[in-house]
Amino acid sequence: MIFSFDLLFEAVLFGVLLGCFYAAVSIGLSVSFGLLDVPHVAHPALMIFGSYCTFIVTGWGLDPILAGVVLMPAFFVLGVLIYRFYYETFERRGTEAGVRGLAFFFGLAFIIEVGLILGFGVDQRTVQAAYIGSSLSIGDYRIPYRMLVAFGVALLLTFCLSIYLSKTFTGRAIKAVAQDEPALRLMGANPVRIKQWAFGIATGVSALAGAMVIIVGPVEPAMDRLYIGRTFCVVVLAGLGSMTGTLAAGLILGIAESIVLMMLGASWAPAVAFGLLLVVLGIRPQGLFGR
Amino acid sequence: MKYWISVAVFLILALAAALSGVNEYVFYAGYIVLTFVVLSTAWNILGGYAGYVNFGTGAFFGLGSYSAVVLFKALEAPLIVQIIAGAAIGAALGFAVGIMTLRLRGIFFAIATVAILFIMETLMVNWRYVGGATGLQLLRPEVMAPFGSYTRMLFVVMALLAVIAVSVARYIQVGWIGRGLRAIRDSEEAAECSGVPTLRLKLFACVVSGALMGAAGAPMPMYLSFIEPASSFSLNWGVSALAMPMIGGTGHWIGPVIGALLLGSIQQIVTVTISNEINVLVVGVLLVLFVVLAPDGVVGLFRKWARRSSR
């Protein structure tokens, strides 16, 4: 195990970029699970599905990020449909929705994963772009351009979503429905339509998140399992319902994972997110900024 | 009394089959189906009775397998010791996970079980003694007479474990513990205010569930003559252990048995005739179909049909 401050600094630097990336891919879950209380364990699977869709669309000549943006409306509709189905089948009936809701999303995740295997095989897929493959050199450090791109998109996404949730009427309604649904009903707003809209946004965002995943590295169908740990770790560490917390939590996870990667190697890195998640659940389940 | 007679008949049949000249494949596949009977019954004690969903069945199952391997490699421990150790370690893991997360809402427990699954896998991948990522080949000990093959013996052993698991589930369901668990599932807050020690009962269910899963995992390395982390700690064990009770029916101990027999057999057929991927797809699709259309499972459908035909 080699240790030097140079390596540590590089790991932290990489960790910051990685952390923002993790924050961006978790934002969708922050809305669907953090705000709407939907047990959405299929979020990572939908995101990886977004990665594969990006793969297809870039095959038609589009830049990956653009592909992600182009896919967002379609994924928004998909999200609305999924929430509608979930609401009609489970939340409305009320009784024992918890177990069945969880089982439903678990099954959905598996169906998506196997669907991807059947459609694309188990081999890894990548995309090509001008910024993938080369690195920026600053002094002794090399930062891969694709990480910078992911970093930039992540910050933009988090910023836009935070503004939307705090400044627009619909956005504030989404936050309100998380806190006090009866009050919202009294104001004349329809909570189900608001939640539907929010879930659609969360899924639409996942499309762009999926694009970033395949930009940052190759994807394979089973990757959703790993991302369950990362996304839930970020959302729980942030505290349910906190958007800005997502960025902070993402950074913590990114830096932790990067340091572990440097010190112990790739065989230990997958456990970091899950381990951090367990620690948070055990010590401070409401997270850093939870409601 | 009827129950115990059925149990005796079942065990006698299993033994008789194992000693007969029936095709070896029956025991090869039957062992897996019986393993699923144990896993789904164990899952249902916490998931069906108490309402706490475990995605990480593979963690307990795999841990049982690995503790058996360690005991076998270090002490040449006999199978019965491996199984007891598997149960003990599974119980300990159940207690640890429970104490940490059962105070929280159900979904946090579910996510924590996934976390445990991956952490266990990572630990074993990095442990050279048990073969790391590539795993370990194992040499089976000599099979005891009167069994013709090791697989046949394992088949009977798993039949016995299945009987133990189902009997435990039945005892819990019918007794006062079962009533408390159902109260927790229906309304945990009201249960607590009705005098039910909710945390203790949930912990108890988690420990029993973990113990049975660990016990089921112990003979697996001997069955395969091989062990490796990826398949031992796969999330696929979790989805099957969850799908089988949801398909069979979660309120009654017979539900997981029906689900395991049905889905387990379908899985064997599909894996052999089509592919392993389609197998997982079938499990996922059936799970979603039943959860949406027949939430009370086969048992529920049967009850509805019985009520309709008695009119």
Place this chain on the structure above:
Amino acid sequence: MGAPLLQVKAVSKHFGGFTALSSVSLDIAPGERFGLIGPNGSGKTTLINCISGSLRNEGGQIVFEGKEISRLPAYRRTRLGIARSFQLPRPFHTMTVLENLLVPSAYVTHLRDSEGEVKAMEILRSIRLADKAHALASQLSQVELRKLELARAMAAEPRLLISDEAMAGLAGAEVDEVLQILFDLNARGITIIMIEHIMQAVMRFSQRVVCLDAGRIICEGTPQAIVGNPDVQRAYLGA
């Protein structure tokens, strides 16, 4: 007052930055009929939750029959003699009405099912729910659910019963029916704390009333005194 049955001493409770209860103190005498009123959000249910154990209070103490119970989990407090009904009924919906009562029978009074059933049927008869004994809890009407909440609390053989808005949303005759049940329980020696919005019920039932507003007690006294109190009127009608 002789030795009080329940003492709430300077109890506080915060949710993040929000103060739900601010140093609330009151004593409940054995056998008393006690009313707790206050506008929505004043902290009534939070106070009840702290007494029953669903929530842990942060400042102060809760003493029941001379024993400090602030650190005890809710199920222990129920076994000591504190029972409560819920504002929004929480039946064990996959069980029948009878089975609902068997839960406290088994876990509080430790009766075997055969004995528990006998006692449960007695309770159901006394509140006129016996005909629904074998109906699934999920099929009951609103007023039947309210009665089930009370019946389940009664099956725990409490010395203190907290009724949380048991009459909310009920029509005239139904209110009288539930009120009579509470009177009968009190006649048997059970101390009752009633939270209610239906003023005529509180007036008829309570011997003493306390009014909460924004986590503080703003008035305490007889029903007549409370109703005439300007602070109480202001709290309900707004500044």
